[in-house]
Amino acid sequence: MTKNKYHWYDGWFYDKVIAPNQDKLFEQITSLIEPGSGVIDIGCGTGRLAFSLAAKCKTVLGIDLSERNIDRARFSLSLHPDDKISFQHHDISDLISNGQDHFDFAVFTYVIHEVPEEERITLLNEAAIIADKIIIGDYLVPKPGGFGSFLSEVIEFIAGSDHYKNYRSYMSNGGISFLAEKAGFRIINEISNAPLTNHIIILAK
Numbered sequence: 001m002t003k004n005k006y007h008w009y010d011g012w013f014y015d016k017v018i019a020p021n022q023d024k025l026f027e028q029i030t031s032l033i034e035p036g037s038g039v040i041d042i043g044c045g046t047g048r049l050a051f052s053l054a055a056k057c058k059t060v061l062g063i064d065l066s067e068r069n070i071d072r073a074r075f076s077l078s079l080h081p082d083d084k085i086s087f088q089h090h091d092i093s094d095l096i097s098n099g100q101d102h103f104d105f106a107v108f109t110y111v112i113h114e115v116p117e118e119e120r121i122t123l124l125n126e127a128a129i130i131a132d133k134i135i136i137g138d139y140l141v142p143k144p145g146g147f148g149s150f151l152s153e154v155i156e157f158i159a160g161s162d163h164y165k166n167y168r169s170y171m172s173n174g175g176i177s178f179l180a181e182k183a184g185f186r187i188i189n190e191i192s193n194a195p196l197t198n199h200i201i202i203l204a205k
């Protein structure tokens with residue numbers, strides 16, 4: 001059975017208050033994906049990116065460990081039905097053991113920084129089993145100065161003590177560039193400051 005990861009802000013609050021702030025990053029990621037692709041959005045939250053991707057993709061599957069986020073994503077899908085989109089409360093390892101389809105892209109937005117340090121490389125390697133390329137949108141390391149970085153720090157602190165601990169270790173250990181090198185990925189493309197405190201990296205094995 002898939003474990004249920006729970007944050008106090010999951011569901012309605014995440015969908016209405018937090019996810020809309022990600023739109024600039026979501027637009028950039030959508031523009032990087034080739035038309036007609038099959039995409040898996042790992043840690044899809046309440047599914048906002050899937051609706052942006054569906055306009056140009058063949059299929060979009062969003063998976064998340066938070067049942068409450070998946071319920072909210074399905075609620076949005078019921079209001080805006082789209083046959084290309086589906087949401088599942090699943091761990092990526094469930095999909096691998098079920099012999100899930102192969103995808104052109106696996107996307108992680110604001111997921112890797114919140115995953116415990118010891119699980120990050122496993123997660124990236126699992127994504128590489130089911131997808132040709134991996135697109136990650138997350139905090140830029142080292143973090144630029146300014147109000148945006150201060151605000152990110154405050155938001156991560158408010159998210160909870162485990163979340164903040166994972167964020168701190170992600171930032172102090174070199175973020176995605178460090179993980180990509182350690183796990184033997186090639187960096188195909190990187191777009192920094194998108195928005196200012198973030199970057200997008202495309203990886204392949």
Ligand SMILES: C[S@@+](CC[C@H](N)C(=O)[O-])C[C@H]1O[C@@H](n2cnc3c(N)ncnc32)[C@H](O)[C@@H]1O
Nearest residue numbers: 005019042043044045064065066069109110111
């Ligand atoms: C900060 S939210 C980001 C949600 C969405 N990607 C976005 O950008 O708005 C991180 C999400 O990743 C999910 N998550 C964390 N670890 C995961 C894992 N190993 N597999 C699937 N989902 C995971 C959490 O439940 C949470 O919904």
